[in-house]
Amino acid sequence: xxxxxxxxxxxxxxITYSRNVFLPLTTVCRNRCGYxxxxxxxxxxxxxxxxxxxxxxxxxxxxxxxxxxxTFGERPEEEAGFLEEIQKSGFNNILEYCHTLCSTSIRxxxxxxxxxxxxxxxxxxxxxxxxxxxxxxxxxxADLPAHCNSPGKRPDVRILMxxxxxxxxxxxxxxxxxxxxxxxxxxxxxxEVIRDLHHRYDHIQEVIIQNFCPKPGTPxxxxxxxxxxEMCQVIRLAxxxxxxxxxxQVAPNLADFATLIPCGVDDLGGVSPLTIDYVNPEHPWPxxxxxxxxxxxxxxxxxxxxxxxxxxxxxxxxxxEPLIRRLEQHISTxxxxx
Numbered sequence: 001x002x003x004x005x006x007x008x009x010x011x012x013x014x015i016t017y018s019r020n021v022f023l024p025l026t027t028v029c030r031n032r033c034g035y036x037x038x039x040x041x042x043x044x045x046x047x048x049x050x051x052x053x054x055x056x057x058x059x060x061x062x063x064x065x066x067x068x069x070x071t072f073g074e075r076p077e078e079e080a081g082f083l084e085e086i087q088k089s090g091f092n093n094i095l096e097y098c099h100t101l102c103s104t105s106i107r108x109x110x111x112x113x114x115x116x117x118x119x120x121x122x123x124x125x126x127x128x129x130x131x132x133x134x135x136x137x138x139x140x141x142a143d144l145p146a147h148c149n150s151p152g153k154r155p156d157v158r159i160l161m162x163x164x165x166x167x168x169x170x171x172x173x174x175x176x177x178x179x180x181x182x183x184x185x186x187x188x189x190x191x192e193v194i195r196d197l198h199h200r201y202d203h204i205q206e207v208i209i210q211n212f213c214p215k216p217g218t219p220x221x222x223x224x225x226x227x228x229x230e231m232c233q234v235i236r237l238a239x240x241x242x243x244x245x246x247x248x249q250v251a252p253n254l255a256d257f258a259t260l261i262p263c264g265v266d267d268l269g270g271v272s273p274l275t276i277d278y279v280n281p282e283h284p285w286p287x288x289x290x291x292x293x294x295x296x297x298x299x300x301x302x303x304x305x306x307x308x309x310x311x312x313x314x315x316x317x318x319x320x321e322p323l324i325r326r327l328e329q330h331i332s333t334x335x336x337x338x
Contacts, residue, residue, distance in 0.1 A: 029073025074117025166201025175208025
């Protein structure tokens with residue numbers, strides 16, 4: 001039986017999480033990954049409407065959320081018909097739309113975090129003033145059949161973007177996707193690449209160790225999920241390779257986080273009391289009381305999407321500063337989930 005060990009009773013470890021809302025601005029994407037059910041063709045209504053986003057932001061703020069996760073398919077303008085759809089909304093492109101909605105999020109009291117696939121340095125610099133943090137999953141440094149129809153999943157392209165984010169001093173999230181055809185050697189190499197990028201730029205807040213979940217109707221529907229033992233092995237490897245100031249995160253709706261925390265996990269990412277995980281809609285978020293129950297023996301602590309280290313450094317814009325200071329004070333006095 002798998003027994004990863006338990007927490008040291010003398011020094012309970014802190015496990016962090018963020019309360020967020022998930023906002024998929026569009027599901028149109030130029031990539032065609034073998035495991036994805038998020039992507040859809042261009043059609044009327046393929047863009048999340050401003051009124052709907054405003055409603056979610058208002059509701060999220062009223063429920064105590066501090067983060068708005070903006071995500072969308074990569075380079076949707078490369079798909080025929082999308083440019084006309086976004087222009088009907090009064091915007092030139094999806095990044096302009098995202099920038100406007102990030103500002104709306106700030107007005108409602110939620111810090112934006114954008115994960116938009118591949119962006120250039122200029123595009124990240126454009127979004128940086130209205131984003132507390134940003135992200136891009138490295139997934140793997142290996143060239144895999146799962147990515148053969150996905151130009152944005154080339155490892156060199158993704159590594160370059162993570163590097164550019166470091167040059168821009170953007171607090172950043174990246175991670176590995178396990179079980180899509182990569183080897184343990186590939187995983188080790190991927191972690192070493194992240195380590196080296198962080199050594200140069202010191203901008204990686206967290207690394208997600210995410211298990212692939214097969215989706216019906218996708219080319220990889222028949223792939224097997226990886227076992228907890230293998231997940232634990234990769235988490236331990238990550239803890240050995242990565243710097244101590246990088247949080248190791250697992251998604252609490254995709255994996256048995258209670259089993260994996262003792263392997264070296266110290267963050268559970270964004271957990272939404274309002275919206276679903278649109279990338280993995282078949283896996284609902286656990287509620288905070290359930291997370292509290294499964295993390296007994298550890299200290300469960302809420303965080304913002306920009307970590308304290310980067311708040312102290314001032315890696316944020318003047319536009320974001322009042323909200324960051326207010327939310328930082330708010331979560332420090334908020335009662336933890338019972």
